[in-house]
Amino acid sequence: MSAQPSTDRTGADRPGGERTRVVILGAAGRDFHDFNVVFRDAPGAEVIAFTATQIPDIDGRRYPPELAGPLYPQGIPIVDESELTALVEREHVDVVVFAYSDVRHEHVMHLAERCIAAGADFRLHSARRTMLASTKSVVAVTAVRTGVGKSQTTRYLARLLTGLGLRVVAVRHPMPYGDLAAQACQRFGSYADLDRYDCTIEEREEYEPHLDAGVVVYAGVDYERILREAEQEADVVLWDGGNNDLPFYVPDLHVVLADPLRPGDEAAYHPGEANVRMADVVIIAKCDSARSADIEAVEASVRSLNPTATVLRADSPVTVDDPAAVDGRRVLVVEDGPTLTHGSMTYGAGVVGARSAGAAQIVDPTPYAVGSLAATYLKYPNARGVLPAMGYGTEQVRDLEATIRAAIDVGACDAVVSGTPIDLTRVLTVPAPLVRARYELREVVPGGLAAAVRAALPLETLGADTGALTAGSAP
Structure with missing residues (x-):
């Protein structure tokens, strides 16, 4: 993509030279970056x-x-969104x-109406205005909703790129809690x-799988500084998006x-719809778990939103580490927290893995x-029926x-199946077998992805082993 970040950072001044008074609505991530x-x-x-x-x-x-910088010697307060109108x-x-x-379009507009009624303009920044340009090639992975399959796709691409002899550094969307x-x-x-x-558990869920694969991860708050440091040890920067947010960096791919499993959401959530419209490649994930009619409906919707994108289909197979510990047992399932909360799913990989391994009962926690x-x-x-791995702090x-x-x-369950991407035994201890469900x-x-990489990145310039990247290659 050829989009470049905006250099206009002043905004509109108020009459008489007074500074325009701004409030930024956020969730400890995109807000700080903007x-x-x-x-x-x-x-x-x-x-x-x-x-x-x-x-x-x-x-x-x-x-x-x-x-915050020299214009804000006292920093900037962070208040609950419920105080917006009064503020x-x-x-x-x-x-x-x-x-x-990862919010419905209606949610965004209801907030806009509150602001307009209270006397303020309402603004959404474009990707072009907020993306930073890198000196290295950038591959960005984003989504239409939380819990679609970004993590395993990022890992897949990392294996593909490292298999070409390239140095890959993952930069994760912020989680500064x-x-x-x-x-x-x-x-x-x-x-x-x-x-x-x-x-926190939430951070570990995103960082551990990269470390398992030998990939260095950067994250934090100041994403220009992060980018410049990551560039020092990378041939390719792999943007690992959070929720369904826009990339922070200008992507080559x-x-x-x-x-x-959530047909229609690709055109109903912000800024997931914008991601689809910007995409070079759209992957319809979880095809092994979805109805054919829903797969076809999502593909038709994607093609109507972005007729030039390459559309691929992928499965998300789930395996459990110790099926014998699950077969015939009553199991409590722990799932990735955000997938169940603002992702609005009722189950995740843990339930899929437990059922495939023959669990006799999934216990409601x-x-x-x-x-x-x-x-x-x-x-x-x-989220009732499974246990969200809410791990934003020590108390949780x-x-x-x-x-x-x-x-x-109380004897309600015999084992625990964890569908989170991390080894929960590193952060907690339970007196029953804990079995991990893994997904790729x-x-x-x-x-298809190999062909997209070959078309988008200057592999010869990067020194990649292009002979290893054939049309049929897969990690």
Whole structure:
């Protein structure tokens, strides 16, 4: 793609030279990036607050002055999104910028109506305005919804690229839930780094699989600094997107995942629809779990949104590490948290793996939920029946372990099946067998992604072993 990041960062000044008063709506990710790229050095704008939603306990903090820059010596407060209307009215806000992801179009517009009624303009930044250009080739993996299959696709592409002899560095969409200044630019080269940075379960779920494959991961808050450091050790930067957000970097190849288990969502969620419209390649994932009619409907929708994109189909086969520990047993299933919460799914790979391994019963953990897990079920009733791996902090990890133990202690289950991408035994201990369900990407017709890589990247210039990349190759 040839899009370049915008250099206009000033915004519209208010009459008399006063700074435009801005609020950024976010969830500890895209909001900080948009501030860094668009507003941090803009003398004509004053960001008076961020708001926070989706992620527990991220409001009540401040975006620190070390990251906010010289125009913000006190930093910037982060308040709960529920305070939005009062904030706009009290602070005479001129512009509200929407900067988070995986929300229905109606949700975005209801927020817009609140802002308009309170007296503020409502803005959505384009990808071009907020993407940074790299000196290296960039492959971006994004999606139409959370929980579609970005992680296994990113791993698949990493194997493909490293198999060509290229140095691949993954840059993960931000998850800065702790000390923001300390998390500005993080490099993960080993499991010890996960402990050194005190990573949450949510962070480990995204970083561990890359480390398992020997791929270095960068993440944090300041994504220009992250990019420049990653470029020092990469031939190809692999953007590993979060939720269904837009890429932070200008991609040479943009791969987007669509979900036939949620047909219609590709045209109903922000900014997933924009990803489809921008995509070079759209992969319809989970074809081995979906109805043929839904696969066909998603493909027709994708082609109507983006007639020039290459559309591929892929399976997401699930295996369990120890089928004998599951066969005929009553099992409690732990699933990836965001897939069940703002991803709105009712199950994930853990349930698929448990059923395929012959589980006699999938035990509903809801009656045993402790603390923040009980609150999660109240907010996301669709998650009942499985246990979301809510691990945004130490307290939630304790509640997760306590919920599992409670079910085991009363004799409700014989084993635990974990559908999260990490080894949960690194962060908690339970008195029953804990079996991992693993999932990968498998192209229905092998070679499609390899062909897309060959067409998009200057492999000869990068020094790749192009003889290893044949039309039928697959990791």
